[in-house]
Amino acid sequence: MAVTLAEVAAHAGVSPATVSRVLNGGYPVAGGTRTRVEQAIESLGYIANGPARALAAATSDLVGVLVHDVADSFFGILAGSLQRALAPSGPGAARKLAVVCNTEGAPETELAYLALLEGQRAGGIVLTGGAVEEPEHTSALTARIARTAASGAPVVLCGRPPLPLPAHLPVATVMFDDHGGAFRLAQHLLALGHRRIASIAGPPGLSTTRERLDGHRTALRQHGHGVADSCAALTVHAGFERAAGYDATRELLRRGAPFTAVAAANDTVATGVVAALRDAGIRIPEDVSVAGFDDLPFCGDTAPALTTVRVPLREAGTLAAHLVTGRRPLPPGGITTLPTELMVRGSTAPPPDERSSP
Known part of the structure; x- marks a missing residue:
């Protein structure tokens, strides 16, 4: 009732x-x-829209796409790929209207948009980007998504962990192997000879930050607790913007603890790292190696080209579109994990002491 x-x-x-x-x-x-x-x-x-309640079984051709920052290339590529894949796939196929909602990563804004989309009887919802890992928000988000999915509107969680939902609900999760990608990137730096690796991690309390930092630290521990301990003091949390990478690098330099490599939270942060190091007269990679994450289009055009981890954003957008429209059935367990790939380029090299060794 x-x-x-x-x-x-x-x-x-x-x-x-x-x-x-x-x-x-x-x-x-x-x-x-x-x-x-x-x-x-x-x-x-x-639900404020009375007719929507009376027609609870009906849905519209609207698909809501929630992103943290539509100006961020990560989300722009993901949303663009998703929208292209929503186009009709054959004669007579219905066109879907993608509505992109910019949450700025704020939990309350995420919930507000979900409520609005429910009131509009959205035919499907895709939530992209890392999840804020706060118990109260997770509980509210789970309840909201359960209600939306129970009304018949499929929901896809893309780039974030699954939620504790009943198996019968039309909810799919598309995850990235962030942990494995960060692990392989740290292994690459260790294999080059780096033992003092700084990490500019993303904001604390975000699932993406946790997964990438855990992968990084796991590789360091496997190499030896002495390395892991020496690198622990070289970790700084920052935002995902270029300015955040610049400021975090200045902070690392101010502390005075030496480092020969920087693993940045993402490629945009890495550009800020590069700028701060160059302003300090530090050469890349001759003095300090720099690596990013995501493999955004500009990575091959930087000087030197940026070593990074490729996240399959276009593939994820297409898969999310197919899942939310029912063109592809839910996978067993509802979860698909897409692999990441290490992309080695010119911004990483052996540290100076290794290059000078006989």
Whole structure:
């Protein structure tokens, strides 16, 4: 039975008019009152669009695509590939409308867009990028996705871990082998002779950061706890932007602990690393090697070309489109892990002491 606006009002302890103001926006509502109403809407599963509830079994041709930052090449490539793959695959096939929602990585914005897409009876939803690993958000996200999928709209989690959902729901997970890619990259640097490897990791509390940093550290530990311990002090967490890489590298240089290589959270961060090192008069790779992650299109055009880990973004976008439209059945267990590949280029070389050894 449909939850009514009056029931939401009673649950929040406010008038129906106040609930309407919160739903419609543009009206002044006290912060605490707005929070109570939003919590009541979430807990009761209220959908503001009444006809959508009456037609719960029906869905639209709209596919919602949630990205962290549409200006980031990582998400632009992924979303672009997905949208191209949503095009009709044969005569008479229905065209899907992809609506890209920019969350800026904020958990509350992610949930808000999911609620809006549910109200619009979206025919499918694709969530891309790392997941914020906060128990409260994970619980709210799981409940929201379960409700969306139960209405018949497939959901694809792309580039993030699976959620604890019932197996019968149409929810698929497309993961990247971030751990393995970071492991192989660290092995490459170790094989070159580097023993003081700095790591500019992504923001803490994000699944992508955790997977890549774990892979990096696993390779260091396998080489010896002495190496792992000496590199631990050379880890800095930063954002995924170029400026973050620049500032983090300046911080590493300010600390004064020597390092001969930098493993950056992604390719964009690596460009900031390169700029900061050059401003400090440090040559790449003669003095310090630099490596990125993702293999974005510009990596082959930097000077020197950037060693990195290729993440199959275009393949992932196509697969997500096929899964969310039902053109490809859910894999066993609902999870597909796409491999990553080490791309060795000119930005990494043996450290100076290794090159000068007889």
